[in-house]
Amino acid sequence: AQSVTQLGSHVSVSEGALVLLRCNYSSSVPPYLFWYVQYPNQGLQLLLKYTTGATLVKGINGFEAEFKKSETSFHLTKPSAHMSDAAEYFCAVKLGGAQKLVFGQGTRLTINP
Amino acid sequence: DSGVTQTPKHLITATGQRVTLRCSPRSGDLSVYWYQQSLDQGLQFLIQYYNGEERAKGNILERFSAQQFPDLHSELNLSSLELGDSALYFCASSEGLAVYNEQFFGPGTRLTVL
Numbered sequence: 001a002q003s004v005t006q007l008g009s010h011v012s013v014s015e016g017a018l019v020l021l022r023c024n025y026s027s028s029v030p031p032y033l034f035w036y037v038q039y040p041n042q043g044l045q046l047l048l049k050y051t052t053g054a055t056l057v058k059g060i061n062g063f064e065a066e067f068k069k070s071e072t073s074f075h076l077t078k079p080s081a082h083m084s085d086a087a088e089y090f091c092a093v094k095l096g097g098a099q100k101l102v103f104g105q106g107t108r109l110t111i112n113p
Numbered sequence: 114d115s116g117v118t119q120t121p122k123h124l125i126t127a128t129g130q131r132v133t134l135r136c137s138p139r140s141g142d143l144s145v146y147w148y149q150q151s152l153d154q155g156l157q158f159l160i161q162y163y164n165g166e167e168r169a170k171g172n173i174l175e176r177f178s179a180q181q182f183p184d185l186h187s188e189l190n191l192s193s194l195e196l197g198d199s200a201l202y203f204c205a206s207s208e209g210l211a212v213y214n215e216q217f218f219g220p221g222t223r224l225t226v227l
Contacts, residue, residue, distance in 0.1 A: 032212055043115060043203060043218035051213045090156060094212050100146065100169055101216060103156035 003027065004093050006104035014112045019063075019078040021107050023091030026072065032094040033074040034101065035065055039087045047089075050074060061085070086111045116140065117219035119204050125225045131192040134222045138185055138206030144168070145187040146207070146216060147179055151200035162187055163210060194226045 007022040025031055032051050036044040048059025055067040065076045074091060088108050092101040116139035126132055138145050147159040149172075158171035162181035173179075176194075181187040191198060201221045207214040 036218075041220075043117070043220045044205075045115070045218070046215055049213075049215065092156075097212055098169060099144065099207070099210060099212055099214070099216075100158040100161060100171060101148075101156075102158070105155050 003031075003095060003102045004091050004104040006089075006091050006107050008107055009105060010108050010110065012110040012112060013081050015083055016080050019076070019081045019085065019109065021076040021089050021091075021109065023065075023074045023076065023104060024072050025074065025091075025093050027093065027095055029096065030069065033065075033067060034092040034094075035059065035063070035074075035076050036090045036092060036103075037061075037087050038090065038106075044090065047076070081109075081111050083111050083113065085109060115217040115219065117204060117206050117217050119202075119219040119222050121222060122220065123223050123225070125227065126194060127227055128194055128196060130194050130226075131190065132194065132224065134189040134191070134202055134204075134224075136187045136189070136204030136206075136219060138187070138204075139217055142206035142208050142217070143185065144207045144209060144214070145181055145185070146205040147173075147187070147189050148203040148205065149200045150203060150221070151197075154200075156203075159189070168210075191224070196226050199224055199226045 034049045035047040050067045091104040118137045143164045159173040161169040179189045204219045205216040
């Protein structure tokens with residue numbers, strides 16, 4: 001069963017426009033949720049994470065995400081896209097107390113000048 | 114720079130061969146994870162070690178094995194290689210076993226099997 005679903009394998013926005021990358025999870029218990037970014041030929045870098053507490057999480061590079069339990073979602077947003085945001089973004093969860101990350105299929109973000 | 118190092122960066126080999134991928138975790142991190150990234154399977158967890166002991170196993174093939182040494186570096190051994198093993202292999206490390214611990218990823222080893 002797919003634990004994490006990222007809607008849209010490719011998203012293209014104009015520079016300065018809102019970035020919205022969608023992530024839904026399936027879990028009967030509150031998961032730990034993460035967004036990672038992968039720049040070309042590099043490893044994964046953590047953007048932000050939700051563990052407990054405040055449902056709106058702020059991360060690096062101006063990104064934020066909101067945990068919505070009722071919608072089982074953890075969408076990633078940024079108010080104004082920069083050219084440097086072009087990369088692949090992965091949503092991931094940790095389920096049931098396990099330490100392993102379960103990743104979505106990734107969303108490639110393209111920024112148009 | 115995450116502090117996690119992986120060698121080699123690229124590896125090209127032939128089917129049937131055996132290779133070893135090496136990972137050095139961040140200073141102080143006791144837990145090491147191996148992930149495989151391929152076009153058809155995406156990013157998948159392979160195996161986790163904590164302070165030298167196997168902690169969790171994922172979708173790791175029987176042809177693959179790993180270990181973590183007393184100095185905490187880890188090696189992933191891939192044998193009887195097949196074309197489908199071509200992928201990017203990431204190592205990650207974290208401080209301990211708490212589920213909220215962040216995993217820091219290395220730059221990966223790109224394996225090409227010809």
